[in-house]
Amino acid sequence: MTAPIADTSARKSADGLVRVPVTTRTTWLLVQQGRGWGELSDIPEAEAARLLAAHGCAREGLPDTFEGRTVAGGLATAEADAAARAAGLPLADWLAARIGRPVQRRVIPLYANINRALTARTPQAAAALAREAVAAGHTTVKIAPFDGLTGPGRIERGLELAHAVREAIGSEAELLLDAHHLLSVAEVIAHARVFTELRLGRLEDSARLDDVPGLHRVRDAIDAPLAGGEVRWRAATASPPEPLTAAAYALGPAPGLGITPLTERRPA
Secondary structure, eight states: OOOOOSSTTSEEOTTSEEEEEOSSSOEEEEEEETTEEEEOTTSOHHHHHHHHHHHTTOOTTOOSSHHHHHHHHHHHHHHHHHHHHHHTOOHHHHHHHHHTOOOSOSSOOOOEEOTTTOOSOSHHHHHHHHHHHHHTTOSEEEEOTTTTOOSTTHHHHHHHHHHHHHHHHTTTSEEEEEOTTOSOHHHHHHTHHHHHHTOEEEEESSSOTTOHHHHHHHHHHSSSOEEEOTTOOSGGGOSOOTTOOSEEOOSSSOGGGOSOOOEEOOOO
């Protein structure tokens, strides 16, 4: 974890939050414990500030809700980061020693999520951003093409954005698509051929995690690994259902799970 740059882009307020403007749509919410940093960006800013004001830096007593666990997870991350820095260790090594497991990866591949930087939802704008990402060295690009689209033809317009990105990055780069649960299973399946033509490295949130029959139907219709579970935050619900052949996230927006590795299932 890297601390935010101490300039005007990071502003610490009296409520204890450090706000880091990223784009016109995104502001990261961070909390600091000594030299350590944690993130609370998955909940509304006002709720994060309210919970911090009510409980301070104490994780005990925070409500057992997504919001409460987000704050608890951010504080726990900041505490771990501070302890790792004090020990002179990378956070991965400090965590590995604590749970008695080896560090799984020393290098973590990144993808370019161009979605929030896409201010104009047009194929031309999406393609331009995708080319910038590839020119900067990214070999994987992610987009949520259906965000903000309404009315008749919204699915077709979203798929046009995705096709523009695929053409811009070429056949060698990987394309990830997040549907953000904005399409029904029936709508996804009705456009299965187009989804398959995109040669996706991953299709995320095409059906809800508790809709296992729907996930099966999508998996059978579309030639792409499926992913989901980004908002799961209880350990009892963290395991991915069988149709998720790519990954179910147990990090990031699942802050209440503590030290929990990414749960991944590969196709047989």
